[in-house]
Amino acid sequence: MNQQTIFLFLFFSVLIGTHGSQAQSFHTNKIVAHRGAWKSQGLPQNSIASLQNAIKLGCVGSEFDVRMTKDEVLVINHDAHYEGMDIETTDYADLITKPLKNGEPLPTLEDYLKEGKKQSKTMLVTEIKPSPAGKKRALLLAEKVVQTVRKLKAQKWVVYISFDYDILKKVRELDKNAKLQYLNGNLSAEQLQADNIDGLDYHFSVLQKDEQWIANAKKHGLVTNAWTVNDTLVMDYFFVRNIDFITTDEPEKALVRDARFAKEKRKLVWSDEFNYAGLPDPAKWGYDVGGKGWGNNELQYYTHADTNNALVKNGVLSITARKAKFENRDYTSARLLTKGKAEWTYGRFEIRAKLPKGRGTWPAIWMLGSNIETAGWPKCGEIDIMEHVGYDPDTLVGTIHTQSYNHVKGTQKSKKIFIKNPYTEFHVFAVDWTPDKMDFLLDGNVYLSIPNEHKTVDEWPFDKPEHLLLNVAVGGNWGGAKGIDESVFPAAMQVDYVRVFQ
Numbered sequence: 001m002n003q004q005t006i007f008l009f010l011f012f013s014v015l016i017g018t019h020g021s022q023a024q025s026f027h028t029n030k031i032v033a034h035r036g037a038w039k040s041q042g043l044p045q046n047s048i049a050s051l052q053n054a055i056k057l058g059c060v061g062s063e064f065d066v067r068m069t070k071d072e073v074l075v076i077n078h079d080a081h082y083e084g085m086d087i088e089t090t091d092y093a094d095l096i097t098k099p100l101k102n103g104e105p106l107p108t109l110e111d112y113l114k115e116g117k118k119q120s121k122t123m124l125v126t127e128i129k130p131s132p133a134g135k136k137r138a139l140l141l142a143e144k145v146v147q148t149v150r151k152l153k154a155q156k157w158v159v160y161i162s163f164d165y166d167i168l169k170k171v172r173e174l175d176k177n178a179k180l181q182y183l184n185g186n187l188s189a190e191q192l193q194a195d196n197i198d199g200l201d202y203h204f205s206v207l208q209k210d211e212q213w214i215a216n217a218k219k220h221g222l223v224t225n226a227w228t229v230n231d232t233l234v235m236d237y238f239f240v241r242n243i244d245f246i247t248t249d250e251p252e253k254a255l256v257r258d259a260r261f262a263k264e265k266r267k268l269v270w271s272d273e274f275n276y277a278g279l280p281d282p283a284k285w286g287y288d289v290g291g292k293g294w295g296n297n298e299l300q301y302y303t304h305a306d307t308n309n310a311l312v313k314n315g316v317l318s319i320t321a322r323k324a325k326f327e328n329r330d331y332t333s334a335r336l337l338t339k340g341k342a343e344w345t346y347g348r349f350e351i352r353a354k355l356p357k358g359r360g361t362w363p364a365i366w367m368l369g370s371n372i373e374t375a376g377w378p379k380c381g382e383i384d385i386m387e388h389v390g391y392d393p394d395t396l397v398g399t400i401h402t403q404s405y406n407h408v409k410g411t412q413k414s415k416k417i418f419i420k421n422p423y424t425e426f427h428v429f430a431v432d433w434t435p436d437k438m439d440f441l442l443d444g445n446v447y448l449s450i451p452n453e454h455k456t457v458d459e460w461p462f463d464k465p466e467h468l469l470l471n472v473a474v475g476g477n478w479g480g481a482k483g484i485d486e487s488v489f490p491a492a493m494q495v496d497y498v499r500v501f502q
Contacts, residue, residue, distance in 0.1 A: 358488025
């Protein structure tokens with residue numbers, strides 16, 4: 001049992017064990033349905049039906065919002081107004097004159113808790129809303145919520161969340177065993193720990209701005225949750241970082257992706273999400289520099305740390321080839337590499353990128369044996385995760401080069417496949433490298449599998465560290481075989497992320 005599994009086991013044990021002796025274990029997935037599972041079925045948000053659907057789907061949690069009416073009835077509704085009526089200044093009897101669109105009356109907290117208690121696998125994530133009337137009424141709401149939970153003996157099921165820090169402190173005062181998560185995104189893990197708040201439940205954008213947020217929270221023993229995550233790429237960002245929970249309006253697809261990552265059991269060991277601006281991170285990337293043709297009679301000069309050719313902006317790295325004179329060349333571009341900073345033996349390497357369009361461009365995502373200076377090429381081993389030449393549109397190639405199998409001899413192991421919309425849409429290019437084989441993937445689908453023949457290093461040099469390279473070449477033996485269309489420049493390969501799993 002790894003540390004994360006132990007932590008989650010203890011979290012669930014504490015969650016249920018301090019409220020009674022009856023054993024209860026919740027689902028082990030990471031998916032919390034936001035306001036219930038409502039979207040795919042067209043159900044009202046925060047309805048009993050949306051709660052039932054979240055339970056049916058097998059979500060680990062179903063979130064809902066609590067407000068208080070004028071006559072101090074606790075009701076479930078996200079907005080401060082319901083059907084044109086201000087909840088806090090309207091009696092419950094008036095509110096229920098207008099049912100939800102599925103015919104349900106506006107549910108009360110008691111309704112919700114009683115329904116939730118009919119099962120034992122889905123937590124009831126209870127958001128106590130700040131009051132428009134001020135702090136005094138907000139704290140009264142908190143007190144009444146805790147009283148209702150206690151009256152119905154629902155403590156085992158309930159996790160409290162709020163944007164109002166004082167509400168959470170009030171809940172802690174009333175119930176020392178309550179599980180609390182803060183929503184507002186403005187307090188450090190250290191502060192939450194000091195105030196005995198169990199976890200942070202921050203908007204995904206907050207957590208993405210600083211990749212250390214999740215790790216630091218876990219270091220301080222806090223539960224981590226991101227809301228509201230509907231884009232599958234953002235889901236994947238958090239799954240690979242082993243976040244504890246994801247709150248989403250799309251629990252169906254989130255559960256599928258969660259199961260996939262849980263099955264693979266690989267850990268993210270290195271990544272660049274490009275969530276910064278300027279030059280590529282120097283702690284992760286270096287540069288090959290020069291205009292020597294690079295063994296392929298290429299026409300570009302690779303520059304060093306020049307934002308004209310390598311720039312991170314709006315979450316994307318652009319490697320741009322330009323028509324520009326530099327020293328002995330008429331084109332400039334960039335070739336980034338991780339050599340000396342990060343090198344790996346085996347793993348799954350995923351790069352999400354959009355390719356440059358135009359005859360004469362030659363973008364590549366590839367790997368080289370880090371012993372190239374001593375072993376030489378191709379004995380060091382080369383893995384071309386993705387190559388594309390502009391005169392052959394909608395096509396990509398995956399290849400390995402070794403002493404026995406290489407393009408000089410015409411014996412390289414390679415496959416060319418069709419790719420849809422490579423210039424207007426991002427695709428995930430990947431290689432899954434193990435001691436026994438190498439699988440090449442496009443958008444998660446294997447299109448080329450190369451086995452280790454277990455002969456000599458001449459056939460399989462891939463048992464030593466390799467480093468990553470990203471570049472856009474101009475012309476060359478392959479890229480320039482049908483000439484260069486100078487009107488396509490500047491031409492950029494855009495990279496959304498690079499991730500390495502082992």
